[in-house]
Amino acid sequence: MKNVPDTKLGKMYKEHIQHILDKNIEALLDQYTDDATLISSFSKSPVIYQGREQVKEHMQGILGIDGLETDIVFWAETENPETLMITEQITMTAGGAKSEMRFADSWVLKDGKIAIHFAGMVQYPDGTLA
Numbered sequence: 001m002k003n004v005p006d007t008k009l010g011k012m013y014k015e016h017i018q019h020i021l022d023k024n025i026e027a028l029l030d031q032y033t034d035d036a037t038l039i040s041s042f043s044k045s046p047v048i049y050q051g052r053e054q055v056k057e058h059m060q061g062i063l064g065i066d067g068l069e070t071d072i073v074f075w076a077e078t079e080n081p082e083t084l085m086i087t088e089q090i091t092m093t094a095g096g097a098k099s100e101m102r103f104a105d106s107w108v109l110k111d112g113k114i115a116i117h118f119a120g121m122v123q124y125p126d127g128t129l130a
Contacts, residue, residue, distance in 0.1 A: 001013075001014060001017060001069075001070050001071075001072075002070070002071040002072060003071060003072035003073075003075065004070075004072055004075070005075060007077065009077045009082070009084045009107075010075075012031065013084070013086070015027075015031070016028065016031060017068065017070060019031070020062045020065065020068060021065075021068055023062055023063055023065070025056060025059045025060070025062065025063075028059055028062070029052060029055060029056055029059065031113060031114055032052065032055055032113055032114045032115075032117070033110055033111070033113045033114065033115045034051065034052050035050070035051055035052075035115075036050075036051070036052070036055055036113075036114055036115055036116070036117065037049070037050055037115070037116050037117070038054075038055050038058055038116075038117045038119060039116075039117070039118050039119065039120075040058060040119045040120070041119070041120045041121050041130055042061075042119065042121055044121075044124070044130070055117075058119075064094045064095060065092060065093070065094050066093040066094060066095075066096070067091075067092065067093035067098075068090065068091075068092050068093075069090070069091040069092075070088045070089070070090055071088065071089040071090075072086055072087070072088055073086075073087045073088065073089055073102070074086060074087040081108065081109070082108075082109040082110075082112070083106070083107060083108050083109065084105070084106065084107040084109075085104075085105075085106045086104070086105050086106075087102060087103070087104050087122060088102065088103045088104075088105065089102055090102065090103055099125035100125065101121060101122075101123055101124055101125045102121075102122040102123040103119070103120065103121060103122060104118070104120040104121075104122045105117070105118065105119055105120070106118040106120075
């Protein structure tokens with residue numbers, strides 16, 4: 001991981017990525033509120049996941065990841081309300097194939113857990129823009 005600041009949210013982000021690398025879905029879910037909303041644009045059209053079970057469904061995709069490198073291109077956070085907005089350059093290996101893409105993630109936290117997560121693709125592996 002490159003360019004992650006040494007802040008509370010920076011530490012949480014590092015843990016988040018480590019849970020993905022470890023394929024530890026339960027630990028990842030523990031970072032979310034039970035009623036969390038995750039809005040994903042990974043499939044080029046928005047998909048909304050509500051609550052722990054639906055967010056868990058979204059997280060199943062991490063099981064296919066064999067390698068993940070992140071380079072933070074943009075980082076912004078606030079303390080009150082507790083929010084995070086980042087853009088990441090991602091290099092990922094899945095199914096033996098290496099892909100590069102750019103993500104935009106935004107978190108809104110409640111009581112130290114992610115209540116709203118915008119998980120967006122900015123640039124897909126084929127080079128097209130979201």
